[in-house]
Amino acid sequence: MIKNLICVACPLGCPIEVEVDGTQVVSVKGNTCKRGDEYARTEITNPVRSLTTSVKLEGGMHPVVPVKSSGAIPKDKMFQCMEAINSVTIKAPVKIGDVVVENILGLGVDIVATNCDSGK
Amino acid sequence: MLNYDLVVVGGGPAGMAAALKAKEEGVEKVVILERAETLGGILEQCIHTGFGLHYFGEELSGPEYAGRFIEQVENTDIDVYTDTMVLNVSDSNVVTAVNNKDGLLQFQAIAVVLAMGCRERPRGALSIAGSRPAGIMTAGTAQKYVNIDGYMPGKKVVILGSGDIGLIMARRMTLEGAEVKVVCELMPYSGGLQRNIVQCLDDFGIPLRLSCTVVKTHGKDRLEGITIANVDERLKPIPGTEEYIECDTLLLSVGLIPENELSKDAGVDLDMITNGPVVDEYRETLRPGVFACGNVLQVHDLVDYVTEESQIAGKGAADYIFGKKKGGTFINTKGINGVRYVVPQRVNIEGEKKLKLYFRVGQVFKGARVVVECDGEVLSSRKKVKLAPGEMENVVITPEMLKKMNKDSEIIVRVEE
Numbered sequence: 001m002i003k004n005l006i007c008v009a010c011p012l013g014c015p016i017e018v019e020v021d022g023t024q025v026v027s028v029k030g031n032t033c034k035r036g037d038e039y040a041r042t043e044i045t046n047p048v049r050s051l052t053t054s055v056k057l058e059g060g061m062h063p064v065v066p067v068k069s070s071g072a073i074p075k076d077k078m079f080q081c082m083e084a085i086n087s088v089t090i091k092a093p094v095k096i097g098d099v100v101v102e103n104i105l106g107l108g109v110d111i112v113a114t115n116c117d118s119g120k
Numbered sequence: 121m122l123n124y125d126l127v128v129v130g131g132g133p134a135g136m137a138a139a140l141k142a143k144e145e146g147v148e149k150v151v152i153l154e155r156a157e158t159l160g161g162i163l164e165q166c167i168h169t170g171f172g173l174h175y176f177g178e179e180l181s182g183p184e185y186a187g188r189f190i191e192q193v194e195n196t197d198i199d200v201y202t203d204t205m206v207l208n209v210s211d212s213n214v215v216t217a218v219n220n221k222d223g224l225l226q227f228q229a230i231a232v233v234l235a236m237g238c239r240e241r242p243r244g245a246l247s248i249a250g251s252r253p254a255g256i257m258t259a260g261t262a263q264k265y266v267n268i269d270g271y272m273p274g275k276k277v278v279i280l281g282s283g284d285i286g287l288i289m290a291r292r293m294t295l296e297g298a299e300v301k302v303v304c305e306l307m308p309y310s311g312g313l314q315r316n317i318v319q320c321l322d323d324f325g326i327p328l329r330l331s332c333t334v335v336k337t338h339g340k341d342r343l344e345g346i347t348i349a350n351v352d353e354r355l356k357p358i359p360g361t362e363e364y365i366e367c368d369t370l371l372l373s374v375g376l377i378p379e380n381e382l383s384k385d386a387g388v389d390l391d392m393i394t395n396g397p398v399v400d401e402y403r404e405t406l407r408p409g410v411f412a413c414g415n416v417l418q419v420h421d422l423v424d425y426v427t428e429e430s431q432i433a434g435k436g437a438a439d440y441i442f443g444k445k446k447g448g449t450f451i452n453t454k455g456i457n458g459v460r461y462v463v464p465q466r467v468n469i470e471g472e473k474k475l476k477l478y479f480r481v482g483q484v485f486k487g488a489r490v491v492v493e494c495d496g497e498v499l500s501s502r503k504k505v506k507l508a509p510g511e512m513e514n515v516v517i518t519p520e521m522l523k524k525m526n527k528d529s530e531i532i533v534r535v536e537e
Contacts (some may be wrong), residue, residue, distance in 0.1 A: 006314045008315040010259070011170060013314030064267070
């Protein structure tokens with residue numbers, strides 16, 4: 001079976017054609033870089049996305065600080081991760097790269113701050 | 121009066137890159153004037169990733185991308201005034217600004233870089249019928265509420281406009297628990313990146329309706345619903361296709377307008393298409409010593425290109441300050457046959473460096489060629505898999521090409537199907 005995907009690895013958005021046999025990827029065509037090949041294979045077997053959101057901040061200049069997942073997380077775990085992140089409140093000061101939630105849901109991925117807030 | 125070599129209006133990615141480049145070139149007294157509380161500009165609220173792939177070779181979020189430049193600015197002696205609003209740039213390059221600490225400030229500059237960015241087209245520009253209930257705002261306003269103020273502006277959302285900001289906000293609102301019912305797009309194609317349609321809409325099962333617009337809003341104090349309708353080829357709503365959708369929030373992502381009030385007051389000539397200043401390849405406007413870069417010059421889709429462009433402006437300003445900027449013979453560039461505009465609008469044919477002309481097309485083209493010609497001679501012709509209005513393109517002009525031109529030449533960029 002042929003599956004058509006749009007690569008989300010970078011803003012280019014290459015149209016990719018993947019030949020699939022059951023759950024096995026037979027071939028990947030249309031990608032213009034290695035990341036596209038990787039994307040197509042994981043998209044068929046175990047689709048993942050990086051997650052960006054914000055977390056509550058106490059004593060900061062702003063009431064929230066943006067965060068991201070340090071690596072990709074399974075697509076179907078997105079909302080569970082959101083729930084876990086939304087139950088956390090951290091304290092200022094915070095700087096870029098600070099770990100906000102370690103090993104979220106045991107997925108082997110950390111949630112890290114992507115902005116600094118030196119506090120009020 | 122405070123004396124500076126270079127005054128940069130705006131502390132977003134454009135202003136910071138221009139200031140840093142000028143500093144690197146040896147300009148001594150540089151100041152950045154920023155209206156918001158912090159440097160960083162709109163990137164501060166763009167918490168999604170996708171920034172920096174070209175410039176840093178890695179994928180960063182907006183605040184991270186801005187953070188790298190903020191750190192560099194902090195490590196120099198560039199002066200920064202935040203919470204400071206520039207009111208006027210005079211004929212003699214006196215920049216008047218105001219803040220609540222110093223009161224009225226006046227800066228005498230040798231050169232000025234305009235880097236004020238752009239703003240979103242508001243509801244008022246759309247003429248949608250209905251009263252003015254709460255719950256109707258631009259996508260960028262909602263983005264600030266959610267990502268900076270930690271406040272969710274609604275629960276049931278419709279988004280008009282499928283540009284990248286609209287798509288990004290569809291995902292953001294969904295992740296935070298809102299129900300995004302539909303994204304409507306007036307045009308028969310989306311103005312956003314393909315990857316954003318996949319990861320912001322398809323991932324969450326949010327429908328994208330093309331050739332469709334909002335014709336009426338309902339509700340008096342709070343938005344209660346909207347009426348959408350399909351549009352014909354002339355973008356006019358088709359009677360009988362109206363459909364009511366219950367929602368409490370309508371986000372508008374319907375275009376960006378360069379913020380050029382200061383430029384106009386300063387007597388800088390604007391391009392009717394880009395709504396930004398007319399500039400040459402050094403990003404100098406028609407007013408000597410006044411430069412422009414970033415979204416105030418032309419709306420960009422990638423910040424990496426803003427940085428690139430702003431470094432050119434910073435270098436140009438430095439050359440101007442040091443008196444190194446020679447005159448030249450300037451000719452015009454022009455976009456025809458599908459090419460809406462070309463920036464820079466003027467090119468020095470005595471220039472000795474390779475330069476890039478940036479442009480946007482007016483519609484989607486597949487497998488067409490981008491042709492550059494001058495005086496009837498084709499200078500370059502390149503086949504492109506796809507050209508879309510949402511994606512800025514560029515062509516290269518080499519010094520060898522410039523040598524063949526004279527003062528009456530015109531560089532033309534066009535699409536050939």
